[in-house]
Amino acid sequence: MAPCESCHAGCCRAFAVPVTGADIITIARQTGLSFWDFVVRWVDPEGTISRGRVPNFFFPDVPETPFVICLMQTQSLFLPGTAKCRFLVECPPDELHPLGGARCGIYGARPSACRVFPTKMNRAGDLVVLCNVSSPPRDDAHPAYDLCPREWEVEELDPVRTLQDLVVTKYEFAFFAEIARAWNQAPKSWKAFPEFLRLVYSNRILHESDVKLEEEGSQDVATVPFTNSQMDDASARIAA
Numbered sequence: 001m002a003p004c005e006s007c008h009a010g011c012c013r014a015f016a017v018p019v020t021g022a023d024i025i026t027i028a029r030q031t032g033l034s035f036w037d038f039v040v041r042w043v044d045p046e047g048t049i050s051r052g053r054v055p056n057f058f059f060p061d062v063p064e065t066p067f068v069i070c071l072m073q074t075q076s077l078f079l080p081g082t083a084k085c086r087f088l089v090e091c092p093p094d095e096l097h098p099l100g101g102a103r104c105g106i107y108g109a110r111p112s113a114c115r116v117f118p119t120k121m122n123r124a125g126d127l128v129v130l131c132n133v134s135s136p137p138r139d140d141a142h143p144a145y146d147l148c149p150r151e152w153e154v155e156e157l158d159p160v161r162t163l164q165d166l167v168v169t170k171y172e173f174a175f176f177a178e179i180a181r182a183w184n185q186a187p188k189s190w191k192a193f194p195e196f197l198r199l200v201y202s203n204r205i206l207h208e209s210d211v212k213l214e215e216e217g218s219q220d221v222a223t224v225p226f227t228n229s230q231m232d233d234a235s236a237r238i239a240a
């Protein structure tokens with residue numbers, strides 16, 4: 001039996017889950033929910049959420065405070081006083097799940113960070129590294145936040161799908177980091193953030209006739225995640 005099958009989904013309770021713009025759009029499409037129904041900006045002054053891997057965004061109301069864009073959390077139904085991902089569907093405790101059963105309510109549309117847990121890519125970017133997640137990741141010692149009931153075996157991961165998910169996750173967070181760099185040069189209000197994302201992500205596809213080839217070499221401009229003019233256009237339309 002895979003570790004998740006007897007688990008209360010400690011990972012969906014213990015972590016603030018960082019999301020990319022692509023994750024947000026995918027979840028909104030799948031659920032019909034609006035940005036404000038499931039996205040929060042989480043303060044991250046110590047970098048404990050971003051851990052140098054996901055981008056920080058800044059906003060004018062608290063200009064010195066770095067934020068990470070995350071999934072919203074709610075209170076657990078069966079483990080009072082503890083938090084959980086707002087998409088985690090809980091079931092009452094039973095013999096196999098003394099802390100309660102749980103499943104992801106948006107499994108097919110779950111964010112990249114959820115898809116790849118508990119793995120990461122090796123430095124060369126061509127192999128999967130299975131991480132040791134046996135220790136609780138936060139100071140709160142409540143068992144709700146305990147992670148996998150036993151260590152994973154490499155044979156329990158799909159060698160094709162897992163690496164593909166890691167590649168997409170790496171790409172999308174790199175793209176999101178580019179967006180963060182541009183946003184942070186002239187931050188706007190948190191209220192303007194969803195419209196900004198919508199404008200940036202709606203400009204991700206270009207027709208071949210609009211792609212200019214660089215004079216030297218053969219790199220297409222379309223290989224750049226987005227152009228400065230697209231970003232300026234998005235900013236101007238939000239400001240208007």
Ligand code: SF4
Pocket residue numbers: 003004005007008009010011012117118146147148149
């Ligand atoms: S904590 Fe580990 S075993 Fe439990 S649901 Fe998450 S990945 Fe699966």
Ligand code: SF4
Pocket residue numbers: 011012013017071085086087088089103104105106107110111114
């Ligand atoms: S989106 Fe699903 S897999 Fe990810 S933390 Fe929430 S419940 Fe868990």
